[in-house]
Amino acid sequence: MADLRWRQELVERDGEGAAVAIRGRRQAGKSRLVEQYCVEAALPRLYFQASRGVGTAESLELFMAALRASDLPGAAALPSAGPRTWLEAFELLALAVPEDRVSVVVIDEIPWLFQQDSRLEGYLQTAWDRLLKRKPVLLLLVGSDIHMMEAFIGYDRPFYGRADPMVVKPLNPADTAELTGLGGVDALDAYLITGGFPALCRTWGDGSNALDFFAEQCRRATSPLFTIGEQMLDSEFPQPDQTRKVFSAIGSGERTFGNIAAHAGRGPHEPIKSGSLGPILNRLHDKHAIAFDQPLATRPGNGGKLYRVADSYLRLYLAMLAGAHEEVKRDRHAHALQMIKRRWESWRGRAIEPVVREALARASASDEFPWPEAVEVGGWWPRSFDPEVDLVGADRGPVARKIFYTGSIKWLGTPFDRHDLNSLRKSARSVPGASEDESGTVVVSRSGVADGVVADLVWGPEDVLAAWE
Structure with missing residues (x-):
């Protein structure tokens, strides 16, 4: 304004x-x-x-x-x-x-x-x-x-x-928290669900958590939680063509080039040819409809790009809300809510990753942040995806000069414990450029850390939110 x-x-x-x-x-x-x-x-x-x-x-x-x-x-x-x-x-x-x-x-x-x-x-x-x-x-x-x-x-x-x-961008997590009146993990859940779109944020009931919100919206087929996603898809992709199939495949959770090709093809044994899929992915990226992540390290990796729908609301809509909407239309409200509950925990565990990475990148400008030069934050994985490292902080990407820290995100109902820490330390050894002596350790946990867990930086939901304040 x-x-x-x-x-x-x-x-x-x-x-x-x-x-x-x-x-x-x-x-x-x-x-x-x-x-x-x-x-x-x-x-x-x-x-x-x-x-x-x-x-x-x-x-x-x-x-x-x-x-x-x-x-x-x-x-x-x-x-x-x-x-x-x-x-x-x-x-x-x-x-x-x-x-x-x-x-x-x-x-x-x-x-x-x-x-x-x-x-x-x-x-x-x-x-x-x-x-x-x-x-x-x-x-x-x-x-x-x-x-x-x-x-x-x-x-x-x-x-x-x-x-x-x-x-004009959607609301950031802190703005979403203010508009919905929520804090901590509930505010971040609201951000993931609404994508920061003001029209959706205004439908959030005072003090409701994510499951309460879902339960309320599943009572009616005309809920904006369902209809806005439907309208956005019809506007972005008015024809049920190959581009929409590719976008829907990414939204359903397919992240790699090969899996997207197979999911959006004519059948299990008829994937989209790479010469056709590549230009479609490029167009979707140019339209800012999708984003991709690349392994971050001091040497180019062979893990390849991982694709995702750019805004979390459409990602959620394609992953579960579209299916739940069909159940609601048939007056099967309880079935719709159960469908969402079954998929919600695993979905948000993946969906929070780009939010945490952006928060850490923003925090690098703070005087209190341990690694002010770590302006690029990503993850690392090989072609086999074993291991996967959630967080890598570096001076640039995708090929860095220096790795300042590696880290893990645990967005579950249990604390980050010693087993999680040992697994992180073992996985971090595989990241080119990471050093046990010189690279720090970061833990971002929804439910805190267990006794005996020591890391250079430990964040919870409030710390993630604070990056936008």
Whole structure:
């Protein structure tokens, strides 16, 4: 919000337009942020929400209907003839925008318009340079297709250098804790379940733990816990094509290239060919739909990449909520809850790993952190996955110069004990660059540590949360 107010002040001071390209994943709160800003700013404005799946002619009609209904001073005096192109539409917009005071123009989900008309970017650039920029207007261009929004302001595109980028991210774990009123492990559970999406966080009952929340949501098929995931998938992948199969395979828990190929193929003996799967994974990564981890050590490893759905809510939806939703639709509420309970413990034990790694990386900037140079945090595994080391702190990745610590994450209901510590020490010897004499030991445990466990750094849920405070 502060960024938008600051840009409004620049427009007021300079008397000329400013454009902002706002991107972020669906449900991250982009539209809500922009709508709230518009209400608080109380400026003349046009808010146009693009529609998916319609043609250019229909989008132009919808745009003009929104423009004529707006409170922009010149909207009422626009000619009755409709525009034939987006350039003509933007010229009419320029007639409606005032010259003597600041106004706001919002085009929400502009990537859908790009898909309808490849000429739109050039038309927008022409109208901006010749007409709109000369007026005190704040142009907000909003989109959920992150890759397309990044490309839109790229150096080889017509609008390059004309719009400032702005990224709206989901809530972080500390913000999620504040919004839900939870602390410690319950707050982290809420973050993993909601992905930090504000709309989901607001459905969380005061003081509820994860299982209480699941039980409440399983009572109705229209719960946002189920419907938001369904809507996000349909928006991201409207066709049941190979890309959606690959994404669903990753969401179901397949992490390696080979397992994803087998799961998303036509059958057990007909995996997707590597020449087809590689480009699909690259596209999904470019769209920020998936992320991958690589072994972190001082020598390149043979363990390969491990893929995961980027946001934890969609990961949870694909892993168990979609199936539970089908049970709820059939009025089998108890079966849905039991399905979630059976899978929850093991799922969150894996899902918390990237959260802990990011927390440790953030903590390296603290004066109290033992290894301030350990700015890269990952894990390590060989091709056989025996052993797996949850935490490796290094100076860079994926090939480090120095390993500062190795560690383990135990996110279960029992303390981290001597057996766990001995297993960590044994596994750490396999990590290239790790040294018993020079590399520290980190333990992150949901339920504390048992007597006799000594490590250089011991964290619990509150410490993980504190990394974002």
